[in-house]
Amino acid sequence: MIRFDGAAKRHPDGTIAVEGLDLDVPAGRITVLVGPSGCGKTTILRMVNRMVEPTAGRVLLDGTDVARLEAAKLRRGIGYVIQQAGLFPHRRVIDNIATVPYLLGWDRKKARARAAELLELVGLAPETAKRYPFQLSGGQQQRVGVARALAADPPVLLMDEPFSAVDPVVRAGLQEELLRLQGELNKTVLFVTHDIEEAVRLGDQVVVLREHGRIAQLADPHTLLTAPADESVAAFLGRDRGLRGLGLRPAADVAVRPIDDGTRHGSWELALDDGGRPTGWLDHDRPTEVHPAPAFHPGTDTLRTALDATVLSPAGIAVAVDAEGRATGTVSREAVLAALSEERPVSARGR
Ligand SMILES: Nc1ncnc2c1ncn2[C@@H]1O[C@H](COP(=O)(O)OP(=O)(O)OP(=O)(O)O)[C@@H](O)[C@H]1O
Numbered sequence: 001m002i003r004f005d006g007a008a009k010r011h012p013d014g015t016i017a018v019e020g021l022d023l024d025v026p027a028g029r030i031t032v033l034v035g036p037s038g039c040g041k042t043t044i045l046r047m048v049n050r051m052v053e054p055t056a057g058r059v060l061l062d063g064t065d066v067a068r069l070e071a072a073k074l075r076r077g078i079g080y081v082i083q084q085a086g087l088f089p090h091r092r093v094i095d096n097i098a099t100v101p102y103l104l105g106w107d108r109k110k111a112r113a114r115a116a117e118l119l120e121l122v123g124l125a126p127e128t129a130k131r132y133p134f135q136l137s138g139g140q141q142q143r144v145g146v147a148r149a150l151a152a153d154p155p156v157l158l159m160d161e162p163f164s165a166v167d168p169v170v171r172a173g174l175q176e177e178l179l180r181l182q183g184e185l186n187k188t189v190l191f192v193t194h195d196i197e198e199a200v201r202l203g204d205q206v207v208v209l210r211e212h213g214r215i216a217q218l219a220d221p222h223t224l225l226t227a228p229a230d231e232s233v234a235a236f237l238g239r240d241r242g243l244r245g246l247g248l249r250p251a252a253d254v255a256v257r258p259i260d261d262g263t264r265h266g267s268w269e270l271a272l273d274d275g276g277r278p279t280g281w282l283d284h285d286r287p288t289e290v291h292p293a294p295a296f297h298p299g300t301d302t303l304r305t306a307l308d309a310t311v312l313s314p315a316g317i318a319v320a321v322d323a324e325g326r327a328t329g330t331v332s333r334e335a336v337l338a339a340l341s342e343e344r345p346v347s348a349r350g351r
Pocket residue numbers: 011012013015016017018035036037038039040041042043044194
């Protein structure tokens with residue numbers, strides 16, 4: 001467990017980044033810090049691995065004041081993931097991932113074998129190992145960043161806006177991946193974001209901060225959305241709290257138009273293969289071009305995924321598919337938004 005015990009940071013120029021924080025970050029859970037720019041999120045995170053030294057108070061890691069631990073050694077036991085991954089550009093992916101094992105003195109073969117395992121764990125193809133970071137997409141780079149942070153199997157993971165530089169759909173994929181990984185690994189995760197939706201999606205507990213690192217509310221996502229502590233938290237959650245529930249509501253809430261009712265939507269035709277799986281959208285006015293057909297799983301996805309799929313679809317229509325990938329129906333953006341505006345309690349994320 002990580003405990004902030006009156007931890008404060010005042011900079012030499014007099015700026016108070018964090019006034020005095022008391023917070024427990026439970027072991028094996030994801031705690032998300034969320035709040036407006038400049039409220040002290042990064043400062044709080046960096047106090048844990050001593051990239052920032054508190055000017056008052058303490059940070060305890062499993063009961064030990066981190067100030068008493070050697071910084072380099074402390075950091076090797078804490079995974080750290082930052083925005084845009086921060087990979088070494090001149091090192092291949094495999095060696096980027098093996099950075100900490102090398103530092104720990106593992107032999108090259110063992111370090112690389114571990115890195116290859118992690119590559120698979122974060123969902124990257126084995127051939128990615130030999131590439132350089134610039135040869136990867138933003139989302140792939142973030143996966144490498146996560147793999148690198150996990151390489152020495154640290155019990156604690158600090159993540160500072162790790163997914164904010166990628167587009168919403170890639171981001172949703174990375175979030176899902178993190179939840180899947182966490183289901184297996186049970187790390188103590190401290191995660192910083194300024195996006196409340198990301199916070200409620202990932203957090204077992206969410207800490208809403210205001211200026212100087214003051215806690216406005218600490219709650220599980222469900223409580224936060226249904227019972228904001230005060231007006232300022234409610235305002236931060238967004239005026240339309242329904243929209244913020246997108247990522248918590250099951251996609252099953254949306255009315256699907258059965259595939260048997262037809263595959264034509266205006267000038268767009270949904271093409272299916274022999275097995276009934278969508279292969280793309282065809283534009284009747286330009287029939288030679290095939291456009292991608294984003295899909296979602298009504299049984300397991302959220303309304304957020306369904307909405308993303310409609311937004312990315314050239315036809316403005318998302319395809320509902322079953323577990324085998326066969327199209328069962330279609331939904332429009334309006335249908336997703338209509339489902340959202342129906343009065344239903346927001347359900348907390350289940351694992
Ligand atoms: N070296 C420094 N000297 C003076 N002030 C600083 C220094 N580093 C950070 N600050 C100030 O401390 C406050 C908290 O900064 P911090 O980076 O922790 O905020 P944040 O919530 O992570 O912001 P963002 O979401 O924009 O990254 C800000 O007002 C910032 O300007």
